[in-house]
Amino acid sequence: MSNQKPEKAYKNIDFLMSPAARELRILSEFVEPRSRFLRNKIYKTVVFFGSARTLPRDKALENLSAIRLLAEPDPNALQKAEKDLENSRYYEDAVELARRITTWCQNHCSDHDRFYVCSGGGPGIMEAANKGAYLAGGRSIGLNISLPFEQVDNPFIDPDLNFEFHYFFMRKFWFAYLAKAMVIFPGGFGTLDELMEILTLVQTKKIVKPLKVLIYDRKYWDQILRIEGLLENFMICEDDLDLFTWCNSVDEMEAELIRFITQVARKPV
Numbered sequence: 001m002s003n004q005k006p007e008k009a010y011k012n013i014d015f016l017m018s019p020a021a022r023e024l025r026i027l028s029e030f031v032e033p034r035s036r037f038l039r040n041k042i043y044k045t046v047v048f049f050g051s052a053r054t055l056p057r058d059k060a061l062e063n064l065s066a067i068r069l070l071a072e073p074d075p076n077a078l079q080k081a082e083k084d085l086e087n088s089r090y091y092e093d094a095v096e097l098a099r100r101i102t103t104w105c106q107n108h109c110s111d112h113d114r115f116y117v118c119s120g121g122g123p124g125i126m127e128a129a130n131k132g133a134y135l136a137g138g139r140s141i142g143l144n145i146s147l148p149f150e151q152v153d154n155p156f157i158d159p160d161l162n163f164e165f166h167y168f169f170m171r172k173f174w175f176a177y178l179a180k181a182m183v184i185f186p187g188g189f190g191t192l193d194e195l196m197e198i199l200t201l202v203q204t205k206k207i208v209k210p211l212k213v214l215i216y217d218r219k220y221w222d223q224i225l226r227i228e229g230l231l232e233n234f235m236i237c238e239d240d241l242d243l244f245t246w247c248n249s250v251d252e253m254e255a256e257l258i259r260f261i262t263q264v265a266r267k268p269v
Contacts, residue, residue, distance in 0.1 A: 029170035033163055037178065040160060041111055045118040045141060045178040046101055046257065048094060049194045050125025050185030051087075060088040090185050090217070091128045093250050097183065098132025098140070100254050105261075106138060115180060115261060116141055120171075121153050121162065125185045130156035143171050172197065181212040181257055184244075186220045202243050203236075212260040213244040214253055 015021055037043075055063070064081040067073045098117045105115045117133040119126035121142025133140035134156040142157035145165045153162055165171040175182075176198065184195050195215070201207040215221060230236045247253045 026167060026170060029165055029167055030173070033174055036160065036163075040139075042116055042141065042161070042178065043112065044115045044180045046115050047118045047175050047179045047182045048098065048125060048129035048185065049120070049182065049187060049191050050090065050094065050128075051187035051191060052120075052122045052124040052126060053188070054091045054124040054128070054186070055084050055088050056091045056128070057085070057088040060085040087186065090125060093216070094125050094128035094183075094185055095132040095135070096250050097253050097257075098129045099136045100132075100250070101257055102133040102136035102138035102140070104254075104258060106136065109261075116161075118143065118175070118178070119157075120144065120190075121157055123152065123154055125187065127154035127156060130154055143174055145171050176201065176207060179211060180209075181214070181260060183253060183257075184213065184215045186217055192224070199240075199243055203240055210260075210264045212257065212264075214247050214256055215244050216247050216253065218246045218248060 009015060016024065060081070064078075064085050067078050067081050101115065102117055109115065116139060117129050118141040119129040121130075121144030126142070130140045130142060131154070139158040139161060140156065141161040141163075142153055143163050143165060144153045145168065153164070163171075163174075172194070175194070182198060184191065195213075198207075198211075198213060202211060202213070227236075227241070231238060231241065245256055247256060
């Protein structure tokens with residue numbers, strides 16, 4: 001007969017990683033981030049959504065130049081590289097907006113009132129947002145998620161505010177729970193998913209706090225979806241168009257965010 005004590009359940013890795021402990025893993029993605037946010041006094045965020053595939057201008061230029069130097073460049077690769085360069089302005093604009101908002105909050109907000117830039121933690125627009133906050137000397141948050149491609153945490157996230165999620169719905173919870181404003185840059189399926197879920201939560205009053213939703217570059221989004229068509233088909237109400245604001249420049253976005261932070265969002269949590 002063995003005198004060895006059995007292993008405690010919370011130290012049993014095989015059990016914790018098994019289907020039987022899924023509820024514990026889900027709960028850990030609520031409790032552990034909450035403890036870190038409280039420890040770091042993070043109460044309010046401005047969340048940036050947008051494509052992970054958007055390149056900074058210098059990288060886009062480098063790629064395009066390399067393709068143009070080929071004797072017989074692939075037409076599809078050339079077209080993509082040209083579009084990447086055109087879309088790189090979104091990366092640069094996200095950097096600039098995050099830098100401006102971080103600087104403004106550092107100069108005008110107390111520790112309790114301060115708004116922190118938050119992104120999905122990966123490349124593209126997410127990296128741009130974290131980079132802008134970093135350039136302003138501020139801290140920023142990255143809510144990363146394990147994916148088979150694209151999603152590698154960027155180097156501009158504050159180390160103690162760098163998270164890695166397994167469950168999409170827990171990651172989305174933390175996007176929404178701390179957010180006072182959301183900026184939606186051009187993106188793909190993931191960005192559409194995040195935008196539509198937030199609009200649905202506000203429309204159905206599952207989110208009742210003031211939440212500013214800015215959608216950047218109407219020309220881009222009108223190619224992807226025409227929200228007014230939902231109104232014309234009586235699928236939404238006219239008031240639902242007030243759930244978000246179109247913006248077409250960094251100046252517009254900055255003005256909208258500062259106005260909102262000053263008038264509405266700087267209230268006790």
